[in-house]
Amino acid sequence: METAGGRKRFRGTGLSGESPVKLSDVAALAGVSAATASRALNTPGKVSDAMRDKVRAAAATLGYVPDAAARALASRRSRTIGAVVPTLDNPIFAAGVQGLETRLEALGYALVVASSDYRAEKELRQTTTLVERGVEGLMFVGIAHRPSLYRLLETRGIPYVSTWSFDPSDPHPGIGFDNFEAASRMTDYLLGLGHRRFAMIAGITRDNDRAAARLAGVRHVLAARGIVLESRNVIETPYGVTEGRDAFHTLLGGRPDGRPTAVICGNDLQAFGALFEAAAMGLDVPGALSITGFDDSVMSGHIPPGLTTMHVPTAEMGQLAADYLVNCIEGRPVRAKTRVEVRLVVRGSSGPAPR
Amino acid sequence: METAGGRKRFRGTGLSGESPVKLSDVAALAGVSAATASRALNTPGKVSDAMRDKVRAAAATLGYVPDAAARALASRRSRTIGAVVPTLDNPIFAAGVQGLETRLEALGYALVVASSDYRAEKELRQTTTLVERGVEGLMFVGIAHRPSLYRLLETRGIPYVSTWSFDPSDPHPGIGFDNFEAASRMTDYLLGLGHRRFAMIAGITRDNDRAAARLAGVRHVLAARGIVLESRNVIETPYGVTEGRDAFHTLLGGRPDGRPTAVICGNDLQAFGALFEAAAMGLDVPGALSITGFDDSVMSGHIPPGLTTMHVPTAEMGQLAADYLVNCIEGRPVRAKTRVEVRLVVRGSSGPAPR
DNA sequence: GCAGTCAATGAAAGCGCTTTCACATTGATG
DNA sequence: CATCAATGTGAAAGCGCTTTCATTGACTGC
Numbered sequence: 001m002e003t004a005g006g007r008k009r010f011r012g013t014g015l016s017g018e019s020p021v022k023l024s025d026v027a028a029l030a031g032v033s034a035a036t037a038s039r040a041l042n043t044p045g046k047v048s049d050a051m052r053d054k055v056r057a058a059a060a061t062l063g064y065v066p067d068a069a070a071r072a073l074a075s076r077r078s079r080t081i082g083a084v085v086p087t088l089d090n091p092i093f094a095a096g097v098q099g100l101e102t103r104l105e106a107l108g109y110a111l112v113v114a115s116s117d118y119r120a121e122k123e124l125r126q127t128t129t130l131v132e133r134g135v136e137g138l139m140f141v142g143i144a145h146r147p148s149l150y151r152l153l154e155t156r157g158i159p160y161v162s163t164w165s166f167d168p169s170d171p172h173p174g175i176g177f178d179n180f181e182a183a184s185r186m187t188d189y190l191l192g193l194g195h196r197r198f199a200m201i202a203g204i205t206r207d208n209d210r211a212a213a214r215l216a217g218v219r220h221v222l223a224a225r226g227i228v229l230e231s232r233n234v235i236e237t238p239y240g241v242t243e244g245r246d247a248f249h250t251l252l253g254g255r256p257d258g259r260p261t262a263v264i265c266g267n268d269l270q271a272f273g274a275l276f277e278a279a280a281m282g283l284d285v286p287g288a289l290s291i292t293g294f295d296d297s298v299m300s301g302h303i304p305p306g307l308t309t310m311h312v313p314t315a316e317m318g319q320l321a322a323d324y325l326v327n328c329i330e331g332r333p334v335r336a337k338t339r340v341e342v343r344l345v346v347r348g349s350s351g352p353a354p355r
Numbered sequence: 356m357e358t359a360g361g362r363k364r365f366r367g368t369g370l371s372g373e374s375p376v377k378l379s380d381v382a383a384l385a386g387v388s389a390a391t392a393s394r395a396l397n398t399p400g401k402v403s404d405a406m407r408d409k410v411r412a413a414a415a416t417l418g419y420v421p422d423a424a425a426r427a428l429a430s431r432r433s434r435t436i437g438a439v440v441p442t443l444d445n446p447i448f449a450a451g452v453q454g455l456e457t458r459l460e461a462l463g464y465a466l467v468v469a470s471s472d473y474r475a476e477k478e479l480r481q482t483t484t485l486v487e488r489g490v491e492g493l494m495f496v497g498i499a500h501r502p503s504l505y506r507l508l509e510t511r512g513i514p515y516v517s518t519w520s521f522d523p524s525d526p527h528p529g530i531g532f533d534n535f536e537a538a539s540r541m542t543d544y545l546l547g548l549g550h551r552r553f554a555m556i557a558g559i560t561r562d563n564d565r566a567a568a569r570l571a572g573v574r575h576v577l578a579a580r581g582i583v584l585e586s587r588n589v590i591e592t593p594y595g596v597t598e599g600r601d602a603f604h605t606l607l608g609g610r611p612d613g614r615p616t617a618v619i620c621g622n623d624l625q626a627f628g629a630l631f632e633a634a635a636m637g638l639d640v641p642g643a644l645s646i647t648g649f650d651d652s653v654m655s656g657h658i659p660p661g662l663t664t665m666h667v668p669t670a671e672m673g674q675l676a677a678d679y680l681v682n683c684i685e686g687r688p689v690r691a692k693t694r695v696e697v698r699l700v701v702r703g704s705s706g707p708a709p710r
Numbered sequence: 711g712c713a714g715t716c717a718a719t720g721a722a723a724g725c726g727c728t729t730t731c732a733c734a735t736t737g738a739t740g
Numbered sequence: 741c742a743t744c745a746a747t748g749t750g751a752a753a754g755c756g757c758t759t760t761c762a763t764t765g766a767c768t769g770c
Contacts, residue, residue, distance in 0.1 A: 022756055033720045038758060048718065063510070068488045069433060070756035072424035073725045080467075080488070087453060094449035098442060101470055105481070110488050112435075112467050115456055126460070133423045133435070133465050155418070241657050269653075276657045298624075299654060302596050302631045377726055388750045393728060403748065425726035428755045 021062045030058035041066070072134060080110045081325055082135035084126050086118045086208075090239060092267070092295050092314055093141060096163065099318025100139060107326050109136075116141075120207045124149050131158065137325030139163060139318075143170045144209035159328035163317045165209055166339045173336040175320045179210045182310050182342045183217030183264070186292055189344060190262045191225060194353035195290065198222060199233040199260035201247040201270045211236075211266055214294065218264055233260055237270070244273025252281065252289075261289045261353045268293035268300050271307055275349060286351030296345055305348025313340050376417045385413035396421075427489055435465045436680055437485035438494040441473045441563075445594060447622070447650050447669055448496060451518065454673025455494060462681050464491075471496075475562040479504050486513065492680030494518060494673075498525045499564035514683035518672045520564055521694045528691040530675045534565045537665050537697045538572030538619070541647055544699060545617045546580060549708035550645065553577060554588040554615035556602040556625045566591075566621055569649065573619055588615055592625070599628025607636065607644075616644045616708045623648035623655050626662055630704060641706030651700055660703030668695050 027037035032055065039046045040055035047055075058064075072078040081104055085093040101111045112130055116123035124146045130138060131152060138153065138160040145162075150172065153160050162174040190198070200218055203211030215236075219229050235247040244265060252259060265271035271293030278285050285291055285305060293300060296311035320338055327334045382392035387410065394401045395410035402410075413419075427433040436459055440448040456466045467485055471478035479501045485493060486507060493508065493515040500517075505527065508515050517529040545553070555573055558566030570591075574584050590602040599620060607614060620626035626648030633640050640646055640660060648655060651666035675693055682689045 023758095024756080034757080035721075035759075036719055039719085042758085046718080051718080065483070065487050065511075067428070067756055069424050069427035070725090071758075073422070073428050073727085074756075074758040076725070076758095078424060088443065088449040088456070089446075089453050091444075091446045091449060094443040094446060097468075098444050098470065101443070101468060105469065105484075110467050110469070110484065112465050113452075113456060114460065114465070115453065128420070129460075129465065132420050156420070241653060245657070272654065272657065276659070279659065298596060299627065302600070302627065303658065304631070304634065378728095379726080389727080390729075390751075391749055394749090397728085401748080406748080422726050425755090426728075428757085429726075429728040431728095431755075 021064045023064070023066070026055065026058045026062055026064050029062060030055045078134040078136055079108060080112055080133070080135050081137045081139070081322070082112045082114065082127075082130035082133070083139040084114050084116050084123055084130070085141050087115050088113070090269075091297060092312070095314040096141075096318040096321075099315030100322050101318075102315075103319040103322035104326070107322065109322075109326060118204065118207055120144065120146050128152065131156065136329050137161075139321045139325065142209045143167055143172065143174060143176075144207065144212075159325050161321050161324050163321050164312075165213070166337065167213075168337065173324065173334075175317055175324060175338045175340065177312065177340050177342045179213035180217040180220070182294075183214040184221045185344055186264060186294075186310060187218045187221040189346075190264070190290060190292070190350065191221070193262075193290065193351065195262040196227060196353065197258065197260045197262070198227065198229055199251045199263045200229065200235070201244055201251070201263060201265045201274060202234060202236050203239050203266040203270075204236050214266055239267045239269050241269050241273040241276070244270030245277040246273070248274035248277040249281070252278075252283065259289070262350075263289060263291045265291065265293050268295045268297040268307060268309055271309065271349070272299065272303060275303065275307065285349050288354055290350035290353075292350055296343075300345075301347065308347045308350035309345055311343040311345050313342075316340055376419045378419070378421070381410060381414045381417055381419050384417060385410045433489040433491055434463060435467055435488070435490050436492045436494070436677070437467045437469065437482075437488070437490035439469050439471050439478055439481050439485070440496050442470050443468070445622075445624075446652060447667070450669040451496075451673040454670030455677050456673075457670075458674040458677035459681070462677065464677075464681060473559065473563055475499065475501050483507065486511065491684050492516075494676045494680065497564045498522055498527065498529060498531075499562065499567075514680050516676050516679050518676050519667075520568070521692070523692065528679065528689075530672055530679060530693040530695065532667065532695050532697045534568035535572040535575070537649075538569040539576045540699055541619060541649075541665060542573045542576040544701075545619070545645060545647070545705065546576070548617075548645065548706065550617035551582060551708065552613065552615045552617070553582065553584055554606045554618045555584065555590075556599055556606070556618060556620045556629060557589060557591050558594050558621040558625075559591050569621055594622045594624050596624050596628040596631070599625030600632040601628070603629035603632040604636070607633075607638065614644070617705075618644060618646045620646065620648050623650045623652040623662060623664055626664065626704070627654065627658060630658065630662065640704050643709055645705035645708075647705055651698075655700075656702065663702045663705035664700055666698040666700050668697075671695060 023037050024034045027034045037055050040052045044052045083097055083100055088094045097113060104111050112135060114126035114130060116126055127149055140162050141164045143162045143165040162172060164176045166174055166176040166178045202215045205212040222229050237243040237247045263274055265274055271291055274291045293307045293309035296309045300307035300309050317340055324334055378392050379389045382389045392410050395407045399407045438452055438455055443449045452468060459466050467490060469481035469485060471481055482504055495517050496519045498517045498520040517527055519531045521529055521531040521533045557570045560567040560570060577584050592598040592602045618629055620629055626646055629646045648662045648664035651664045655662035655664050672695055679689055
């Protein structure tokens, strides 16, 4: 009663009457069967040209809009893809989603987005509702997911792909880069500049394999050179400018001796914060210390002195994810693992270690 | 043949077999009719407690996941909302969509996003496909839309709401702020600081009522004070840092005399660009000239000297849009027009006119 | 000229679910 | 005790579309 009542009222909300133009109406106007009308609209090659035109004309006069639900039910195809990202508030994910959407729309698919808030458990919940919604493919960020998430998708045969992370040892399809290796490269670069005292402002590593891999990569390379990244020189904090700023202050404050000469940040936002705080503290960058970011977001080339960072092809990953999923769905061959290139972009925020 | 073949191959792609657990399977296991199973799952109040538990248990053992297409077809409800935004690459829209998504998920609705690329014609196309997809409500950005867009929605009785713009004279439901008034306020503020020579770096006004209203607001206030905004002092350019930078350079370059002392930008990104270019040109901000933005994006409080800008409650608009649409859909009363507050945030980039 | 082929069409059977509607039960009521 | 209203449940009819399958002609080749 309640639901029905609500619906009735909603139905009444429409200014004009509803538009219950259905395929059979189009067929009737065109003087053909519903089957033919369907074919004329969806697989024009299967009907005569005259037929096609006649049906199209009828559809146009009636303002026919197909009902996706009915179509999905009958054809078992929703032509919808889902994406679960941590948050659209991080421009980097927004850009990835934009890349995905653009490509999907060109391929005739719609995009349903859901956010996980960096929580594996919420990711699983969101995924379940997307599956209920009938998405034919799913894009995730990162490779650390609940096992039951994979199980859900695999038992139902729904294609999926991880992005942002590339790990050859991970058995699941993925499009991304090796965060560990990228962080290693950044560290190598800084070592090459003579830095020996390091600090890191990392993202929250829990439920975030990218943040964890970046931290691990830094640690690994330093350890190989006999340098220990002390825990007081590592701060995990959410990705954000203010957070980066605060972390930098904690790291550098009240420590005139043995200060790090290189601060590696988990992403650009944190690095911007570090940069601003360094300026506020009167620390010369890169003279007194170097600061690096990760993502190469739009501001990093502009903010003085220019942020040294790792360029990540976000839109490209979204686009490749779209291609991967649609190819899976449409039965074309796919490569399960695709590695995209990240590029070290050296700008003014990094330089030789002091002394 | 082609489609069927593709589908067959896709079906075979699933690692394990498909999971065609349908409601009737659940009903059978629970030893009840499909009707009762449906009720037990969706309207628990209509069945006995024992029944409810029995069906839920059966659904759980079978790993039942309802088919949204079938449900939508039978109930005429998709529980899906659509959003058409210019682009997710602009963090401001990404944040709005994030606000919308968060609220919708709490209300049990899914979100389909599409981007218009700031083009009215693409917006119409995207809207049509969303309508085909069966969205029950739609969110747009701005109030300038193709008439046929409104017609489509109204003949079908689909609730919709514009955001980002508030115009009492616009007959359509909307949640936003008055861009004209906001830009006027900004201009007033600068006039109060003694500025008389103005320039504006505006967004592309075609198909963008926000950009147009902001420009008009500036023009209007200046005209009221007898100041003409000469066309050589207005540049329309896409929202972006580089674009803002270039525009600023054009505006200020090779013009030692009669230079503007206040540059009003259409959004923060352009303002950042202006700020950077001013620094590169050795122009003192706010000593020699003031620069203002619009949006109050996350960086504006951090970038020295701090950007004076108009704070826009993006997430709040998304959230209000979600509430509005869902209330419409579920037959609850709604307010057709909601005005949100924008706030002038004065920071270091603006100051008294020189001299 | 006649079997055989092929393209074009229509009839009809669902896709998996919701939702009347009718049919028992039950318990309360006069 | 017979009557009436709840209450809980099942049978069955679709929701609007796609897709077999069968049928019809029109055409080919021998």
